[in-house]
Amino acid sequence: MTVATTDLDRLKSGADQLFSKKKLAGFSIPLVIIAYLVYIFFAFDVPGLYSRADMDNARTLVADSYSYKMHVTRDNRSAEVDISIEGRRNGTYPEDGSPDWVTRGEETVIDLGQGHIATFGPEIVTYTIPGYGTFRAEPGRSGVNATFPDGDLPGWINASKNRVAITTEAGRFTVTRNRTEVFRYFNGWEAFWFTLDSPYYGLSVGEVAGRAVQGEAGDIFTAFWTNSMWRHQDVAWALFETVLMAFLGTFGAGLIALPLAFLAAKNFAPLMAVRFAMRRMFDFLRGVDALIWTIILARAFGPGPLTGALAILVTDTGTFGKIFSEALENVDKAPIEGVQSTGASAIQRYRFGVIPQVVPVLISQLLYFLESNTRSATVIGAITGGGIGLLLTQAIITQQDWEKVTYFIVLIVLMVMAMDWISGILRRRLISGDGTGH
Amino acid sequence: MAETSASTRVDVIQTDYMALTRRKRLYSLVLLIVFVALMVAGFNTADSRNAGGFWNGITHVFDFPAEVLGEAWENIAELPRHLVAHLPALIETLNIAAASTLIGLIAGTVLALLSTRGLARWPRLIGLFRRLMDIARAIPEIVIALVLIFVLGGGPVPAMIAIAIHTTGALGKLFSEVNENVSLKPVEGLRSVGATWAQQMYLGVIPQVGPNYVSYALLRFEINIRASAILGFVGAGGIGYDLRNAMSWGQGKYDQAAAIFILLFLTIVAVDQISGYLRAHLTYGTQAREGVRP
Structure with missing residues (x-):
């Protein structure tokens, strides 16, 4: 009886200990995580981030990604008026053309909507703001020569002798000695389909479809494909290059890694030294990392998709070598012996005994990597200069083509998702449909 | 009579089987030819669009490493000093990887629980959370990092956020696959005593899936170290940033670049080994084969 009681006591104290240990773990793990995140919070100077962050940049970025602005510019010396999309040369309206909110003439009238009217006369420029009055200026060599309505200047007007900037909800009006500029903002991506010089610019979807039916489909496609502002042709090529990098890298690595993996697998390479050398080589290729390989290879091959x-090929040869050799070590002996018992040669043993067992593993790994390498190829392209990664970095560096950046991001996400989808389909088809390997 | 019919049946089966085999062989051959043609055409296209050709470059592959190593060898006495000098940057890179893995682990756990049938808090929104994870997974880190660098300025935070978003998607998908196999009994037990959803998940599900989650997170940590080094190279701080600076000093100054190469290589190999060991112990080898999937 006493024995049972001590037993019970021991069990109880053991259980108590276990519970207190679990309790401790239950509290300490979240605590450690929180402590680490607090450390990161200060080590990365997150509190200082707010002062460093450039909210103006953020605003331009967001606004620019879904809207565009039309520039109406008057050269104050020659009184010539230019109308263009985002101030780009290849987005400029012809001399006699204009959007319907601008009336060209002796006096160019710009209707900014909501009652805001700007005019560019031969000498004088004006901007009429509802509820405030009319601003007038006679820019010339002596300055802007501005006249404001009576009263104090509101905060949204920034005026000096040589420059006046007026920002309203309808747009922006700037006068300097040499230039007068009016910006009007619109939603959307202008000239995405056709540029201004194309006959299809400004037509509705129905009209374009109608023309396509009448036999102009080829011309319409050419106009879209050679759009000089959005460069659809170059973008498509860049996407193709990125996928090509991933494809060549992944499958090239697979082709090189497969024979090497046999040399690294315990059951196929009896020589310890060979096995060891192969494994260390795989570790080395993987450990050097794609970043360093990219830098080294870019020196030899120059920028471009091949680099x-x-x-990708070099890094993944290391990875595949490791995976494949592990898969080979896990093969079942029975089928190999079965094939051998029919009097098969060594090559036939490999062909019918080993390959059918490992092929599903290899293919599924290759296809997994194909998708993830599409993403890597975007990043590597940004470093070596090839594919959509290059276009993306170029667009970001200009710091104004945010609509293009948005477009590229959407395309990249769609490309990666498409590769994921295709690799999933192929994985299911090839592995379930051809599992026997015959 | 019976014998002949049996033998004809065997004949029919044999001819059918042979036809099937031949067809399969033909398909395999066609697939192989298509694959080889794609590889060759792809290689030629890539080669023609590259600035330097493959056959010109292949003989010069080792020029640059030889130059870097040669310079490092000349200044071998300086090497320990360089290694120490770049250690803080290495720690920053490791911190970026660790913090983003941790954030991704937490966010991925929540998203995975919200998108698993039977566990979801709002079963109708499962599709929404799945799409969210798909999109987070599809965005390459560099995209978010570059945009955030423009807004937040250079430094580790843009890289951390960028990697964390991708990690959330990648881990979330793996976690929701793990969740499919969870036993619902503990959850039902907890629900019957009035536990909230968060309590059900924290006390009923997490203990079951914890080792698998941690194993996947360790794998992700390895990948994220590489990613954070690359993001440093485009301006997000850490060892990659140092590397770019060291590279831009050009010839004669490559001893610093060599020191960074060595640091990065040793770190990646060390972390791979440690995490491989830990993972093998966490899951008793069940996940070991998928060890290196990115």
Whole structure:
């Protein structure tokens, strides 16, 4: 009886200990995580981030990604008026053309909507703001020569002798000695389909479809494909290059890694030294990392898709070598012996005994990597200069083409998702449909 | 009579089987030819669009490493000093990877629980959370990092956020696959005593899936170290940023670049080994084969 009681006591104290240990773990793990995140919070100077963050940049970025602005510019010396999309040369209206909110003439009248009217006369420019009055200026050599309505200047007017900037909800009006500029903002991506010089610019979807039916489909496609502002042709090529990098890199690595993996697998390479050398080589290729391979290879091959493909190929040869050799070590002996018992040669043993067992693993790994390498190829392209990664970095560096940046991001996400989808389909088809390997 | 019919049946089966085999062989051959053609055409296209050709470059592959190593060898006495000098940057890179993995682990856990049938808090929104994870997974880190660098300025935070978003998507998907196999009994037990959803998940589900989650997170940590080094190279701080600076000093100054190469290589190999060991112990080898999937 006493024995049972001590037993019970021991059990109880053991259980108590276990509970207190679990309790401790239950509290300490979240605490450690929180402590680490607090450390990161200060180590990365997150509190200082607010002062460093450039909210103006953020605003331009967001506004620019879904809207565009039309520039109406008057050269104050020659009184010539230019109308263009975002001030770009290849987005400029012809001399006699204009959007319907601008009336060209002796005096150019710009209707900014909501009652805001700007005019560019031969000498004088004006801007009429409802509820405030009319601003007038006679820019010339002596300055802007501005006249404001009576009263104090409101905060949204920024005026000096040589420059006046007026920002309203309808747009922006700037006068300097040499230029007068009016910006009007619109939603959307202008000239995405056709540029201004194309005959299809400004037509509705129905009209374009009608023309396509009448036999102009080829011309319409050419106009879209060679759009000089959005450069659809170059973008498509860049996407193709990125996928190409991933494809060549992944499958090239697979082709090189497969024979090497046999040399690294315990059951196929009896020589310890060979196995060891192969494994260390795989570790080295993987450990050097795609970044360093990219830098090294870019020196030898120059910028371009081939460099990116080779960087992926080298890194993944290490990875595949490791995976494949592990898969080979896990093969079942029975089928190999079965094939051998029919008097098969060594090559036939590999062909019918080993390959059918490992092929599903290899293909599924290759296809997994194809998708993830599409993403890597975007990043590597940004470093070596190839594919959509290059276009993206170029667009970001200009710091004003945010609508293009948005467009590229959407395309990249769609490309990666498409590769994921295709690799999933192929994985299911190839593995379930051809599992026997015959 | 019976014998002949049996033998004809065997004949029919044999001819059918042979036809099937031949067809399969033909398909395999066609697939192989298409694959080889794609590889060759792809290689030629990539080669023609590259600034330097493959056959010109292949003989010069080792020029640059030889130059870097040569310079490092000349200044071998300086090497320890360089290694120490770049250690803080290495720690920053490791911190970026660790913090983003941790954030991704937490966010991925929540999203995975919200998108698993049977566990979801709002079963109708499962599709929405799944799409969210798909999109987070599809965005390459560099995209978010570059945009955030423009707004927040350079430094580790843009890289951390960018990697964390991608990690959330990647881990969330793996976690929701793990969740499919969870036993619902503990959850029902907790629900019957009036536990909230968060309590049900924290006390009923997490203990079951914890080792698997941690194993996947360790794998992700390895990948994220590489990613954070690359993001440094485009301006997000850490060892990659140092590397770019060291590279831009050009010839004669490559001893610093060599020191960074060595640091990065040793770190990646060390973390791979440690995490491989931990993972093998966490899941008793069940996940070991998928060890290196990015």
